[in-house]
Amino acid sequence: MFKNFVGFNLVEEMHKLRHNKIFNPLKLKKKTIGFLLVAAAFLSLWLLPAETFGLDGLTKVQQRIIAIFVYATLMWVMELVPAWATSVSIMVMLLLFTSDSGIKWLCDPGTAGQLLSYKQVMASFADPVVMLFIGGFILAIATTKTGLDVHLARVLLTPFGKKSENILLGFMLVTALFSMFISNTATTAMMLTFLTPVFKQLPAEGKGRIAMALSIPIAANLGGMGTPIGTPPNTIALKYLNDPEVLNLGIGFGQWMLFMVPLVIVLIIVAWMILKKAFPFSQKTIELKIDGEMKRGGQTILVIVTMIVTILLWMMDTLTGINTYTVALIPFAVFAMAGIVTKYDLEEINWSVIWMVAGGFALGYAMNGSGLAALVIRAIPFGEFSPILILVLSGLICYILSNLISHSATAALLMPILVVVCMAMGDKLTAIGGPTTVLIGVAIASSSAMILPISTPPNALAYATNLVQQKDMAKMGITMGVISIVLGYLALIVARTLHIV
Numbered sequence: 001m002f003k004n005f006v007g008f009n010l011v012e013e014m015h016k017l018r019h020n021k022i023f024n025p026l027k028l029k030k031k032t033i034g035f036l037l038v039a040a041a042f043l044s045l046w047l048l049p050a051e052t053f054g055l056d057g058l059t060k061v062q063q064r065i066i067a068i069f070v071y072a073t074l075m076w077v078m079e080l081v082p083a084w085a086t087s088v089s090i091m092v093m094l095l096l097f098t099s100d101s102g103i104k105w106l107c108d109p110g111t112a113g114q115l116l117s118y119k120q121v122m123a124s125f126a127d128p129v130v131m132l133f134i135g136g137f138i139l140a141i142a143t144t145k146t147g148l149d150v151h152l153a154r155v156l157l158t159p160f161g162k163k164s165e166n167i168l169l170g171f172m173l174v175t176a177l178f179s180m181f182i183s184n185t186a187t188t189a190m191m192l193t194f195l196t197p198v199f200k201q202l203p204a205e206g207k208g209r210i211a212m213a214l215s216i217p218i219a220a221n222l223g224g225m226g227t228p229i230g231t232p233p234n235t236i237a238l239k240y241l242n243d244p245e246v247l248n249l250g251i252g253f254g255q256w257m258l259f260m261v262p263l264v265i266v267l268i269i270v271a272w273m274i275l276k277k278a279f280p281f282s283q284k285t286i287e288l289k290i291d292g293e294m295k296r297g298g299q300t301i302l303v304i305v306t307m308i309v310t311i312l313l314w315m316m317d318t319l320t321g322i323n324t325y326t327v328a329l330i331p332f333a334v335f336a337m338a339g340i341v342t343k344y345d346l347e348e349i350n351w352s353v354i355w356m357v358a359g360g361f362a363l364g365y366a367m368n369g370s371g372l373a374a375l376v377i378r379a380i381p382f383g384e385f386s387p388i389l390i391l392v393l394s395g396l397i398c399y400i401l402s403n404l405i406s407h408s409a410t411a412a413l414l415m416p417i418l419v420v421v422c423m424a425m426g427d428k429l430t431a432i433g434g435p436t437t438v439l440i441g442v443a444i445a446s447s448s449a450m451i452l453p454i455s456t457p458p459n460a461l462a463y464a465t466n467l468v469q470q471k472d473m474a475k476m477g478i479t480m481g482v483i484s485i486v487l488g489y490l491a492l493i494v495a496r497t498l499h500i501v
Helices: 008-022 025-047 060-078 083-098 118-126 128-145 148-160 164-179 184-201 208-226 232-242 253-278 298-315 324-338 351-369 372-379 387-404 407-432 435-447 457-463 470-497
Strands: none
Touching: 025 060, 060 083, 060 351, 060 372, 060 407, 083 118, 083 351, 083 407, 118 128, 118 351, 128 148, 128 232, 128 298, 128 324, 128 351, 148 164, 148 184, 148 298, 164 184, 164 208, 164 253, 184 208, 184 457, 208 253, 208 435, 208 457, 208 470, 232 351, 232 407, 232 435, 253 298, 253 470, 298 324, 351 372, 351 407, 372 407, 387 407, 387 435, 387 470, 407 435, 435 470, 457 470
16 A cells, blocks of 8 residues: 555565565575474364363364464464465365354364354454554545645644754654554655655764664654554454453544553653664754645545544544444545545555454454353453453563564454453453453554564664664664553553543
8 A cells, every 4th residue: 555655665675675585495494394383283283182172161163263273373473474364364264164154064063063154254354443444544545645644744844943853853743643544654654755865964973863763663653552543453452342242342533542642642752852862963953855745626625624524533433423433434435436546546455454454353253253262261260360460461472472573463363362361350450440451551562562673664664774773773672662561551541540441
C-alpha cells in the first residue's frame, strides 16, 4: 500500500534487502532444518496418545488444534515463511482437519469430537476488526492521493520554528500523529524523506543527524499506540476485549484515545528529552523545506470533510451508537462512490497484514469453538496465579518476542492464550485493572519493542539511511522500551480505576 506514499523508494529498498537476506544460501539451509523441526513437533503432538497432555476429556479435534497452535508458534517465531503465509496455512489446516467441512474420515463428530464451523473459520477474514484495518488503509490512500499528508506535515511543522531541538520535537509529534491513522511504515518513509534536506544542512561530524534519524522510528512506534487502528496489535487486543463471546467489554475508539493519546504525548516528550541530551545538536538552527503540493478541488475537500467526520464518529461512538467497525467503512463507501479510491488503489491495501491477523483470529476461534480453552481453564489453576506475575510475564514475553519477530504475529500468538488466562482468573485481576490491563498491556509492550533494526519496519528504514548505528538504536530502544512499558501499565491501571475503560 506504499506506492502512493512519499518515500516509497525507501520501503522498496528495505524489501530488497530483506529478500536478499532471506534467500541467502546459508539462510536456506537453516530454513530447511527449521521446517524439519516444525514438522517433527507438529506430527509428534498430532500422534501422541491423548492421555499424554494431562487434560481430561481431550478430543481428537482439540489435540489437532494444539498441534496446529504449536505449528503456528514455531513458524511465526522462526519466520520460515512470511507471517501472512503461516496464517493462511493455519486456516487451511483448521478447515481440513477440525471443521465440519474437513476430510470425511478425520472429521467424524462421533470419533473426533466437537467440530469447528467452517463458516466461522472463513469468517475470520471478514471479522469486524479486519474492516477496521481496511478503513484505515483507505483513509491513508486517499490522503496521499490528494497530497493532504504532505500539506498537513508542512502546516503542522511550521509552528516549531527554526531551532534544531524544536524541529526535532515537531517531527516526532507529527510522526506520532500520522502513525495513529496511517501505517507506521508509510509514515516513517514519508517523514525520513522530508528529513533529507535537513540531513544535508547538519554537519556530518555532529550528533544531530543521529537524533533526527532515530526520532522518526521511535515516534512512529510510540504513536501507533494512540488509536485502535494505529498498529495491528491494538486492533487484535480490541477484538478480544469487545468480542461478545469472550470478554465483551465494549471499549470504543474514543475511549481508547482518551487514555492512550495522553500517554503517547508524554512518551514522545520523554523520548525527545533523552534524544537531545544523548545526541546534542552542534548546529542550533535549521531551514526546513518540504516539497510537494496538495491538490486543489472538490475531491480534496471531500477527503478532508470525510476524515473529520470519520474521526469525530470514532470518538463519539458511545453517543451515536455507531460502532468503530461500522464507521471504518464510511470513508471506503464515500471515496469509492466519488472515484477518489479506484480498483487499482485496492491492490495497494496491505493484504498481507489482513491475512496475518485473520489467521490469528481463526486460531483464537478454534481454541474457544472447540472447547479447548474451557478444558484448559478447568485443568490449570489459573485462579491461584498472582495477577502481578501474569502482568509482568505477559509484558516481558511480548516485549522479547516483538523485538525478534513481527509485532502482529506476537500479538496473534499471545492474545488467545491470555484471554484464556484472564477468563480463568476472573475477579482476581481487578487488583491490576482487569483483563484490559493485560491485553492492552501486551499491545503497548509490542509497540515498545524497537531495539534492533529488524524489530520494526520503521527501525529498518531508519537504519537504511546509514546515519544510525545498531548500538545507538539498541540504547534508545531499551531505554524507551522500559519507560514506555512502565508508564503504559500505570496509565492502564489509572484509566481502569477512573472507569475510563
